[in-house]
Amino acid sequence: MEDFVPSYELVDAVEYRKLHAATFELPDEWNRQRLEVGEWCKLMFRFPVNRDPEVERLWVRVTGYTSLGYKGVLDNDASNIEFIRTGEVIEFEPRHVISIWPPRSYFDSLTLEEDKGNEGEAK
Template identity: 35%
Template sequence: MVDDGDVPDRIVSYRLADGETRHAEAPRSFFIPPRAEREALRPGDYAKLLFEVTNPEPSDPGAERMWVQVLGVSDGGYVGALVNTPRAITTVGLGDRVDFGPQHVIATPGDWPLLGKKAFVSRRCQDLDLRPRYLYREDPDNERDSGWRAMVGDESDDEINNPDNVLLQDLGFLLDRWPDLKPVLQTDPQNGEWFWNDDSETYVQGAPG
């Protein structure tokens, strides 16, 4: 909490950024959890919010990413308490109340060690923003390798065998971009194949027919 006797030199206010709008504007660089996950928070859970500075000066950050702990669920949103100390913003402090909605949540705790491991990903998935429609897991090559391989699904042998056509990415980055992958990755460390089914709009285990 900000001490009443400690008056800041300048009042620095904030507004909560709409993460859904940010994601829609930059879907390949601003990732947010699936809506269902953002709507299912319960007291005790944590959520990261983007606090935009409304009156920044050149030396100020444009925004601060900070965590809040959910204290309760309100109509269409949450009541939380800030668990970080702002660096620039002066109108909210550690422990202060923050009201927010699912649209403001830009992250939830990611303590899954798997997400820091690497996956081989078709370059076309990244360059053309194409969903990986075929995934498989094999025994990892080393400790950093997750064993996961994510492909567009129509690659030729020549394309796959050319190292310039394959990227090494964190699984966390891949999951941020394609949240539908979560049920697939939760099967880890099971080896197998999964493909995207257009009819069900889900990943289905097994090789495509």
């Protein structure tokens, strides 16, 4: 008999947002694809057991890169699952990221374009 190895799956935040667009925000694709080592990001973990909550949002500190995205270390414990703990190595893709810390400044490229056209005008 094989040993039981509890597992999890990472929720695809992009697909999740399509189902919950009115109530679920996430960083834009450009920022999700440009995480730096040392930054934290929040991921959604789904556990294949009957627990409440079924999904938990946990912080991961980025420690490196993989061919598909990132490698990081879990930075907090799940509230009701004992088999995933702080320090566990997690591999994930930009599509899994639901939040980035520290917060980044986001700008509207249209605003920058409008400002370029008004460079000679007095403000």
